[in-house]
Amino acid sequence: MKKCLFTAFLIILSALCAVGGQAASPSANDVSPGNISSTSYILIDAASGLVLCEKNADRKAYPASTTKILTGALALEKGELDQMMTATAAAAADIGPDGMNIGLKSGEKLSMQDLLNATLIYSANDAANVLAENLAATRQDFIDMMNAKAKELGAANTHFTNASGIHDAEHYTTARDLSLMARYAMTLPEFRKIVTKSSYTMSKTNGHEARQLRTVNKFLKETSDYFTRVDGIKSGFTSPAGWDLVSAASNDSGMQLIAVVLGDHSEKEVDADSKALLEFGFKSYSVQTLADVGQYVQNISISGAEPDSAAVVAETKLSAVLPNDQGKWDIKKNIQLNSDIKAPVKKGDVLGTLDFVVGGASLGKVNLVSDRDIGAKVVAYTTFGTKTENTAPKLQESVTPAQPSAGKDVQQAVICARTGIAILVILFAVLIINPGKRAKYPKRRYKIRY
Known part of the structure; x- marks a missing residue:
């Protein structure tokens, strides 16, 4: 698992460097x-x-x-x-x-x-x-x-x-x-x-x-x-x-x-x-490409979600006229995120903008959108009345999140019900049968005569 997470981190880092590369015009x-x-x-x-x-x-x-x-x-x-x-x-x-x-x-x-x-x-x-x-x-x-x-x-x-x-x-x-x-x-x-x-x-x-x-x-x-x-x-x-x-x-x-x-x-x-x-x-x-459709930009925090961060990607392609000599590119990226982003968030929701700027002049701007659906936390109670926080399925390491299975939900409900019944039976047995009295009055033994 650790190896998978490290690989995913390297992929995300590489994508960030691809978007974040310098690009602009010389003076x-x-x-x-x-x-x-x-x-x-x-x-x-x-x-x-x-x-x-x-x-x-x-x-x-x-x-x-x-x-x-x-x-x-x-x-x-x-x-x-x-x-x-x-x-x-x-x-x-x-x-x-x-x-x-x-x-x-x-x-x-x-x-x-x-x-x-x-x-x-x-x-x-x-x-x-x-x-x-x-x-x-x-x-x-x-x-x-x-x-x-x-x-x-x-x-x-x-x-x-x-x-x-x-x-x-x-x-x-x-x-x-x-x-x-x-x-x-x-x-x-x-x-x-x-x-x-x-x-x-x-x-x-x-x-x-x-x-x-x-x-x-x-x-x-x-x-x-x-x-x-x-x-x-x-x-x-x-x-x-x-x-x-x-x-x-x-x-x-x-x-x-x-x-x-x-x-x-x-x-x-x-x-x-x-x-x-x-x-x-x-x-x-x-004409050079600054951002492509679906290109990863960065992770952002999302209030009320689990996990509490998600990736934003470019909504559209953006190109601009730039020098053929990439050594003269000198571009700044201004990322403006919406204030107080909260779950739930749907795939494609606009969460901010990315503006490419050279010398104070904008080369163009693209919307930043969520690359997936993000569920909100849901408050639930266990059989014993203990308050827990149940959440939507966690984001997978791949771009597309795994979807919950309806069959698994039913199985989990049956297991919980059976467990509750078993616990009630045990409690009932403990209350009805008093092992202390058994110790005080031992069984009498009778001698059988022929």
């Missing part, structure tokens, strides 16, 4: 994407937000038309695609020096869907203005909502003064903040759908015939041996800002990365830098 100082012309960039995992590499990611920069990422995301939050909107003279005119536009006219009516596609695909400043004016009481109110949303997403070093990205000294952001806004926008299905389009056909309006718009984001056509498709999302340019590009790409394993490159000197340069960043990410990182 930006540990890796380098090679020759990047831009002096401000960042590369993140779209699923977790984990930073894979960065340079001057918190330095203030002008976003130009990458501003429209948040304009479009906020429009999808506040409006409906079939909502009709009206262009004002101010919205049509306020496009900035040489600003992109679709020539909207005062009083022209368009659907939000058309305006959103014109904003994100063709980068039309007038379309962005019409969205802002029709989704808030005033255009400034919409801009205020953009700033509030940026802060909500953690973009603490961002301030917008317009919805289109027209240059303004007080209209600024950072590479890190843009990655946060882009990551959020890419969680919206309609946004993802729009930013991958190479063209869009506008509906006929009271001011224009139907017309086709082609994307200004040439990076959508980019190919690579390391990623299978480009998923968008937005380019931008003004003379003070230089060439900016926020891009996303995926590979066959479902890994998606987001790159932000700011302030390059040409469109060709910003596209090359973005490709180099993304390829570095796909070459150096891959």
Whole structure:
């Protein structure tokens, strides 16, 4: 028995080490994407937000038309695609020096869907203005909502003064903040759908015939041996800002990365830098399993049960983008158990959570569940009235607990009944027959005469 218990202990210890192995991302100082012309960039995992590499990611920069990422995301939050909107003279005119536009006219009516596609695909400043004016009481109110949303997403070093990205000294952001806004926008299905389009056909309006718009984001056509498709999302340019590009790409394993490159000197340069960043990410990182379904995590105490502890396992599988070089993994596991866990507990009951954290950022979280049914203690009384604690069957050393047999329960009941009857008979005999009297009056012996 001792040998079996020792073997079980070694198995549990091995499983704990398997889950508890280190796993995470290195800091930006540990890796380098090679020759990047831009002096401000960042590369993140779209699923977790984990930073894979960065340079001057918190330095203030002008976003130009990458501003429209948040304009479009906020429009999808506040409006409906079939909502009709009206262009004002101010919205049509306020496009900035040489600003992109679709020539909207005062009083022209368009659907939000058309305006959103014109904003994100063709980068039309007038379309962005019409969205802002029709989704808030005033255009400034919409801009205020953009700033509030940026802060909500953690973009603490961002301030917008317009919805289109027209240059303004007080209209600024950072590479890190843009990655946060882009990551959020890419969680919206309609946004993802729009930013991958190479063209869009506008509906006929009271001011224009139907017309086709082609994307200004040439990076959508980019190919690579390391990623299978480009998923968008937005380019931008003004003379003070230089060439900016926020891009996303995926590979066959479902890994998606987001790159932000700011302030390059040409469109060709910003596209090359973005490709180099993304390829570095796909070459150096891959999807790794942090926890698998039913994987042992640890034993926990359970009040009112016998035994008073049980194993918890991962309810679901969890994977994350991590370095291929496992020597750079550095992960922390935060286990949060429910307070005052008491028996009975059923197999599959959620008893806590396991969060995998790197540098303060969560890679993901899984529920911790019981791997078996745990019975509660039951108070019972013996034949003599002595109070005992009867419990559910003890947990076996294997994962599946042994179940009590109905036949054994009946046999035990019969044995107890017979034992009780035998004890009562003995007590009765002792009370009725007094051996003391037998000793006092011995039998007389009679002599038989013939």
